[in-house]
Amino acid sequence: MINHAFVTSNIARLDVLDFFTKALNQSSELYRDSTTLMLSKGIYDRPPMISYPQRVEYIQKHSYINGVIGKKINAVELTEVFFNIERNYFSILLCLGLLQVVKDKEIKGFIKNGKEISEKQIKFFNELLIKEDFLGTVPVSMEVTDSTTSPFSEKLIVALFHFLNSIDITLIGHALSLSMRMDLATHYSKFIGEILIYAEDGFNIMVNRKWLEQPPQAPNRKELEKF
Template sequence: MAERSNRLSSAEIAGLWETYIQESMAVCLLTYFMHHNTDEEIGNILQSAYKISEEHVEQICTLFQAEGIPIPDGFSKEDLDLSAPPLFYDVFGLSFVYSMSRMSMINTGFITANVARNDVLDFFVTMVKQTANLYQESTALMLSKGIYDRPPMVPYPDQVEYIKKLSYIGGFGKKRPINAAEISEIFFNIERNYFSVLLCMGLQQVVKDKEIHQYITDGKRISESQINAFNDILEKEQLLGIVTTSVDVTTSTVNPFSERLIVTLFNSLNGIDVTLLGHALSLSMRTDLAALYQKYIMEVLAYTAKGFKLMVDRGWAQKPPHAPDRRIFERM
């Protein structure tokens, strides 16, 4: 990283802190996928993703140490049981890199737009480029293996048109066909939730703790509800539904991950899901779609609260860096 010239801002500390937790978790998960992988092409992408995440962890450690900031409690080999049989087939590891790199591009883009110190900005700009490259490589490999489903096609427009009636935004009763932006958001919401269902399906088999098992089951139900609702919209528009190409979960009942890692992963995915649902809401002009996104944002927020309570009750919720309580001086 470049030479420091001033103290880290709150946005820079928050971005680095969040990224450290996520990247240390990614190192663990990628270690697991690499350990069981037998596909050479997928193995190359897993290795690239692992190296990138490992470098990010080391860089943030170095920066925090130089600033005198405590290193957060991340994840390590202690959170893995590599002697456990594989829980997912090789293709799921590829889907993991694809999904995580896609979501990381979006999340890291937000962080990058909030930082200014040269070394931190360089770090996040580089991270965006790296995750974009991983997304490109994983997408190309999924296409070559026939497991990537592109969004529905629509006819090219033949002229520029303007909206003439307010009824364009109507979504109840008589309504217009969904536009290209709305189709795109529906497609990627379905895709993301298929990934979540497979993740939940695998973890349901191996988690013995009743409370965490129920939490995973609730997450699977929410994802299935979104898949059904959004597929129903596509089918009514005669765009066909989106069907997952395979079930990438083995029959193993041995848990390879620590419960702390599992619940933290879900908490991280929930945060990204709310962001992406909000983005979809901002682009959806039909009122029925807007209402549906608002419903699922509230449902995911309620589910996130359950996960956070789980983490607090188990002593797994780390307090992020925060401002001092200067109000105590008012009470002196």
Template structure:
């Protein structure tokens, strides 16, 4: 059977390019968590996560090199200061792996569905499998340490029921109880925002640049608003709400991270958050929930633009690969 040389499509270049930057940033952050970690069990999971992300970075670099595509500029040891006291306690490193895997499963799943060339498709399928196993490992460890908070329980259904009235969609005035899809999305949205608040809390102690400090402060307020909104809904539904009791931030005021790494991380988290809230919106059939999700998508889009402005103004934003400007090429010189 003849072997044909198939060029990478735009989807494949874009998926590999974005994944390289995300996984390179993960390697940098996992290096930090591993350096300060004292918990043996968490250390094993952190090392596993590091090896997985480092393997992804090396594989994508190999593909790009073979294709003659420039490898994106990544983060290096210059973006970390391992000599300063730790900013987070060990449990936060485990929460980071869990959050990274959960968001990565969704994001990588989207990318995988756009891949066709066999080697690239195989790479992303394997990446989904590795993220799945790491997600299971981190969740199991969180459960054993009392860190994982399960979504609300409901009584098992006793029969199959059909929707009989359009009032099922109503979220204002008299409204029906939340269904299981809506409860799930509210719960994990709240969980994700608790993680964001802890991240912001720590970084606000150490970031000295006023523009970036204000940017992080605004992000913390957006997360707090989402938590208040959706916890209020759960409380009104007598589902108690999701309340974090663990604060994993130390008292250090010296940053272990470069400002570039911090703003890039927030920009990546904003993009994932928009995807996750959009997913929640697509599953929520009550109009009040839809209205809240649309509001917060808009808030995060505006907030994300501010972060992008900082990246561009500081010369930190890399331009993704793009199509040529044919009209410019067709001009007579």
């Protein structure tokens, strides 16, 4: 939904715009259907609850934005923290499953590094919730089978991680933009930096193995001037 929305908002060609508008609508319907199914089976993970506000309150001090862990966290920040934990749990499950089926040592090491990054983020965010007097969160009904047969090619697996890294950077950047606490913003920025470094490893694997198609390039005007 997020990627389709980004693409749709940058299109002027009408037939392509119609295609991505339809894709966005289908994604929204699929999200609704899957959420409804999880709710009906009692397996939807809900964010931590806070008391419903009794009145409108306004920020009284400039120091609000300089909050640190152990101080007040607002509803928007709490939501972003929760869903960052959720996404990283899914990431760990994906890594666990793929580590069982991937044979290439370089790619296996790449996946292990990704798993460690997700574990680090989960640890930080759960510790933050506990310090804010919320319980840490562990998603339900998740498991990895004992299969050792890969359903995907190694090229597809590395490409998947390449795109997931870009999505993760986008989502953490979104959380960063909504955070009013400097401590959270600092950690979000640090996580983005770590993912960028990790993404470079995957990029190098794809380039070295000639797995990455080059997107259309703008003309090199300086080179053209030489002719």
